[in-house]
Amino acid sequence: MPLRDLPTESTAAAALLRTEELRHRRTLRRTQWQSAALACLAVGAAVSILIPGSSSTGCYLWRATTQPVSGRGAALVLPVVMIVLLLADRLAADRFQHRRQVRGYGAIILAFLTAITWTGLVSQGRSGCSTSPTVIGTILCGGLATALCAYWATRSPTLEPVLAEGPESSSEMPLDQSDLRATFLRLTSLTDLPNRSVLVPVLTGSLAALLILTTVLPWRELIDPVSIGPGGSEAGLARTQLWELPYAENWALLLTATALTALVASIATLAEPKPNTASGAEGAGAEGAGAAGAGAAGAGAEGAGAAGAAAGDAMLVLRAGAVATGAVVIAGDLAALLRLPSRLPEGVGYRPGIGAWLALTFGILLLAIGTTSTVLSVRRHAPDWSPRHTPRRSLGVVAAAGLVAVGAGLFVPGAAGTQYKPEVVAGSPHRLLDLRGGQLVDRLGMRVAIGTSDPLDSIAGALDGTPGEWLLGRTGSEGSTVFEYRDGVALPRVALSHGVTPPALLGVSDNKLFLLAGGAGGQAWAILAVPLNLVAADVSLSHKNSDGSLYVTPGIDVVATGQGPALTHRNADRSIVVWGSTKTWQIPANQLRPGLELKQFLVDPGPGAPGNASSSGPDGTTAWRTSETGLALLRPGGKPQELAGVAPAGCALSSDVASSSLTVDAFAVDVRGNVWLGGSAPAAVLTPDGVLRQLPGQVDRVESIEARPDGSVLLGVAPGGGDQVLEISDAAASAASYPALPEPTARCDRRKPADGSTQYRATVLPLVPAAGPPVSAEGAAGRATTGTSTQLALDAQGRLIRLALPSAAQVWAPDGQGGVWWTAAGQGKPSTEVAVHVKAGKATVVRDPQQLSPNQRGEFAPPQATGSSPRSAGTFTTSTVRRSRSGSSR
Numbered sequence: 001m002p003l004r005d006l007p008t009e010s011t012a013a014a015a016l017l018r019t020e021e022l023r024h025r026r027t028l029r030r031t032q033w034q035s036a037a038l039a040c041l042a043v044g045a046a047v048s049i050l051i052p053g054s055s056s057t058g059c060y061l062w063r064a065t066t067q068p069v070s071g072r073g074a075a076l077v078l079p080v081v082m083i084v085l086l087l088a089d090r091l092a093a094d095r096f097q098h099r100r101q102v103r104g105y106g107a108i109i110l111a112f113l114t115a116i117t118w119t120g121l122v123s124q125g126r127s128g129c130s131t132s133p134t135v136i137g138t139i140l141c142g143g144l145a146t147a148l149c150a151y152w153a154t155r156s157p158t159l160e161p162v163l164a165e166g167p168e169s170s171s172e173m174p175l176d177q178s179d180l181r182a183t184f185l186r187l188t189s190l191t192d193l194p195n196r197s198v199l200v201p202v203l204t205g206s207l208a209a210l211l212i213l214t215t216v217l218p219w220r221e222l223i224d225p226v227s228i229g230p231g232g233s234e235a236g237l238a239r240t241q242l243w244e245l246p247y248a249e250n251w252a253l254l255l256t257a258t259a260l261t262a263l264v265a266s267i268a269t270l271a272e273p274k275p276n277t278a279s280g281a282e283g284a285g286a287e288g289a290g291a292a293g294a295g296a297a298g299a300g301a302e303g304a305g306a307a308g309a310a311a312g313d314a315m316l317v318l319r320a321g322a323v324a325t326g327a328v329v330i331a332g333d334l335a336a337l338l339r340l341p342s343r344l345p346e347g348v349g350y351r352p353g354i355g356a357w358l359a360l361t362f363g364i365l366l367l368a369i370g371t372t373s374t375v376l377s378v379r380r381h382a383p384d385w386s387p388r389h390t391p392r393r394s395l396g397v398v399a400a401a402g403l404v405a406v407g408a409g410l411f412v413p414g415a416a417g418t419q420y421k422p423e424v425v426a427g428s429p430h431r432l433l434d435l436r437g438g439q440l441v442d443r444l445g446m447r448v449a450i451g452t453s454d455p456l457d458s459i460a461g462a463l464d465g466t467p468g469e470w471l472l473g474r475t476g477s478e479g480s481t482v483f484e485y486r487d488g489v490a491l492p493r494v495a496l497s498h499g500v501t502p503p504a505l506l507g508v509s510d511n512k513l514f515l516l517a518g519g520a521g522g523q524a525w526a527i528l529a530v531p532l533n534l535v536a537a538d539v540s541l542s543h544k545n546s547d548g549s550l551y552v553t554p555g556i557d558v559v560a561t562g563q564g565p566a567l568t569h570r571n572a573d574r575s576i577v578v579w580g581s582t583k584t585w586q587i588p589a590n591q592l593r594p595g596l597e598l599k600q601f602l603v604d605p606g607p608g609a610p611g612n613a614s615s616s617g618p619d620g621t622t623a624w625r626t627s628e629t630g631l632a633l634l635r636p637g638g639k640p641q642e643l644a645g646v647a648p649a650g651c652a653l654s655s656d657v658a659s660s661s662l663t664v665d666a667f668a669v670d671v672r673g674n675v676w677l678g679g680s681a682p683a684a685v686l687t688p689d690g691v692l693r694q695l696p697g698q699v700d701r702v703e704s705i706e707a708r709p710d711g712s713v714l715l716g717v718a719p720g721g722g723d724q725v726l727e728i729s730d731a732a733a734s735a736a737s738y739p740a741l742p743e744p745t746a747r748c749d750r751r752k753p754a755d756g757s758t759q760y761r762a763t764v765l766p767l768v769p770a771a772g773p774p775v776s777a778e779g780a781a782g783r784a785t786t787g788t789s790t791q792l793a794l795d796a797q798g799r800l801i802r803l804a805l806p807s808a809a810q811v812w813a814p815d816g817q818g819g820v821w822w823t824a825a826g827q828g829k830p831s832t833e834v835a836v837h838v839k840a841g842k843a844t845v846v847r848d849p850q851q852l853s854p855n856q857r858g859e860f861a862p863p864q865a866t867g868s869s870p871r872s873a874g875t876f877t878t879s880t881v882r883r884s885r886s887g888s889s890r
Contacts (some may be wrong), residue, residue: 034152035086041145042082046213048137049075074116075138081109082145100153107149114142198270200315200373204322204366205266208259211325211362215242215252217355219337220444223348224492239353246445251332251413255359258328258405262321262366268314319370319377320398324405326367331409333360340444341487346533348491350444367402374398443488448473451480452502455725456569456704456716460505463514463574463589465709470513472496472505478540482513482532493532499540504568506576507589508532514559514592516578517541519566522788526550527578527592529557557594560587565788572671572707573618581788582611584624606632606640617669617707621688628791631664633675635688643675643686651748653681657692659744659751666716670707674735678702678715685735693738699726707731770802771795777806777824779836779845784808794818796841803838815839 085106089099118139218239242252337356343349378395441447451472452458458472469485470493479497482505483490496503498517506514512529518541519525530537534555543551550561568578574589586603587596604610608626616622620636623643630645643657644664651661657677665679675686683699686692704716713731717724728734744750776784787807791814795801803820805812810833812822819839826832826847835846 034148035089037148038082038086038145038152041141041148042079042086043209043213045075045082045138045141045145046079047216048134048141049079074113074120078110078113078117078138078142081106081113085110085149103149103153107146107153110142110146110149114139114146117142200369201266201269201318203369204318205263205270207362207366207369208263208266208321208325211259211329211359211366212256212263214355214359214362215256217241217358218353219245219248219355219359220340221351221353222492223343223351242355244445245337247443248332248337248413251328251336251409254408254412255325255328255332258321258325262318262325265314265318265321269318315377316394316397319374319394320401322366322370323374323398324401326363326365326370327402327405328409329359329363330367331406332413333363333409335410336413341489341491344484344491344493348493350489370398442485442490446490448481448483448490450474452504454504454704454716456706456714457502457504459714459725460507460513460570461708463507463509463592465574468508470505470508472502474502482530484532494530494534495536496530497536497538497540499542503528503539506568506570506592509589509592512557514576515539516566516568519562519564519580522564524550524561525564525566526552526561527559527596528552529559529592529594531555559592559594560596560598562598567613569613569615569668569704570706570708571616572669572709573616574709575616577614579611579613584610584612584614586614586616605634608632613667615667615669615707617673618671618709619673621669621673621675623667623669623675625664625667629663631667631677633686635673643677646750647744647748651744653684653692653694653741654744654748655691655693655741656744656749656751657684657686659748660692660741661748665703666705668705668707668713670713670732670735671709671711672732672735674732676705676707676713676731678705683715684741685731685738687736689736691740693735693740695728695738765800768792768800768802770804772804773806773838773843774841775836775838775843777808777822777836778826778834779824779843791820793820793838794840798840 085102088102088106219242220240222238222240224238242248245252333356338352338360340350340352343351374395448471450458451474460470462468471483471485471490472480473483473490475481475495478499479495480502481492482494482496484493485491494513501518501520501523503515503517506516506527508514511532513532514527514529517526517528517539524541526541528539530539534553537553537556539552539556541550541552545551550558552558562578562580564580566578566580568576570576571586576587576589576592578585578587584603585598585601587598587601591601602610603614605614605616605622605624606626608630609624609632612625612627614622614624621633623631623633626632626642627645631643633641633643635641641658644662646658647661649661651659653660653662662677662681663679664677667678668676670676673688677684677686677692678699679702681700683695683702684692685695699715699717702715702717706714706716708714711730711732713728715726715728717726770790772786773784776782784806785808786804787809789805789809789812790802791805791812793801793803793814798818805820805822806824808824809822810824812820814820815837817839819837821835821837823833823835826834832847837844837846
């Protein structure tokens, strides 16, 4: 009987059983594709819920704070349950029966939550729910997760035997020691894999995934007056995601890239290495059994070494990615994202959102995990690394990644950038406005549209000269919001309800905003003092109290009232000018208080001043409009001087303003007595030496001008139809350095009297009656709806009348022979322009009038030639006729 080695056989059998048990448990614990799919569905459901949809759809989950949303609670719980199900499945890995029960009950719970979510969202009755990406993504992820768990609970894992099945050897045959050794080596290659800790990869990957999800959470919240007023908690809270912050876009991309690197590295580290299990013993002969065993041992060792090297590479990338991600988040958050401007005393302002705080927490944890893992690895000389991965090299790679990430986190975000400062040249954009459609754009990315037809009516400073700036932003068809601009940031203060006509801001004093409301179309107007701590204010003046006074929101002071029309502007001597149809008032800013008597502030600097605009400077220089086209100037100790409406038509701009043919749409006197003029012609300034100088940069189409007490000048322009504000910061000091215009031609020079003498006869006319046009605005038979503008003309009997112009008239001008031209939009398709000529009660219509050549300028339309055809006689060639203005234009 052959000798049997019973202890050796017993040891081999025990080793085989232990190997089978380890292989069985590893197969059960191995993460299958169902786990990865369920994790992806959890992420998809979370993203679908957290991404804020447009409020216009009427069906959204995250930003709905003003009203309850049915189904939102179940939708928020859905991704949490998916993650909990994954964790429970891992905890029950050693007990397959319990694991199947966990998966089965999980499928039932997911189906129940998905049904509750769907039922709640449908019960809202909102039409947008059927097409909302939020609802579709949530229900789809919930339904797929339910089906996946149900399929998962009915499947059993397939166990592969460690050793191939074969015929058992006879017990009477002796056990070959070479075969036994080869079996041991093969079992070792299957079980003795590199010792890898899964704690660091799992924590790093989980934190990186959560960090990416925080980008769709609110990172910044704006607390506006509505949210702190009587409306309730967070009624007007505006939340902003990280991707919606324009100054943090590049930083968000960098954060996402580093987090994805850490996530991919953690997955690669967790991936199970597959050593070479091919055994040479199976194909060797009897005499080569020993060599086959040695080959199997070498193959196993080589496979284990390659797996260790790959694991070392992935672990190094993982640590570097974790440190880089944490450094980027911490540096960027602390340097830019969490450093928001201070709030106003009432509590209005910005505060960091939950996304910023969560990202900072995850960043600290990632930095701690990456640093700790690297230090411990260096200390214990990780055995699973290949020889080329020395501890010193790994420490250098991780430290370099952290330093680069800190620099990127400090300099990539732009929230802490320097303020924009206008250059000291004419025509620099005002710091509040850019050149993209007349919008306020502050350094935090807020955009506010100009709220008035005249952009200068939307901007005001402190009446006493203290620092501060306020802006009126249009937020609705009949509503606007007053924003306070400080530290480069616009913060909402008061919501105004004003009707169709927006108010004009005058300034702020004693924490009250003074504005001119109403006054359009002959309606009542009022100067109001609105406290800045009001949440909302009604300044429409559309209702009256029982005593006949105008109704405004309680708490608003009525400073003065009158009957329209009423327009206004601010002077460089800190006074407010208001003018109507027959009167002009100039009110010092320190006199604006309730109970103001307007009659004490009537001004009449010269002929034609009452009822027209007037501007004065601290030195006493005063300019006023004498008529629709006339402008006069009075300097201290001098005599009134006509500035416009004197030169013949067609005279180019020259150094003598009276010898220049121009129509002045806007004017202002600055602190040094310079008179700034604007209109369709290039903007110019008349210095105290009497020389007219043109602004550098060809600034034209100026519709309003404001000279400020600090010596700067603001120009309201409309290039391409959009309102803009240009600022000349040193206007008063630099006006004398602008180049003087050329001398006037002999035909236009008004400084020298003409040879000979001309007899003039002056006649004082009685009150000129008003009359409406005999045709419509388009020249058709009928009556036109007239506006507030009139023009002197002759009627059919040759009598002088004030011809009321149609409200639809775009531009108009007299023809010099008792007639009037105006243009209006035609009724054809496509829309055309028509020019209507009314003379002696008869009208002539010209279709598509010719455009003016760029170098031709004039003040009046040419007279109609006798015997000419209507088209040739009616060619409309002037470009400096008066524009139709509405609202609170200057």
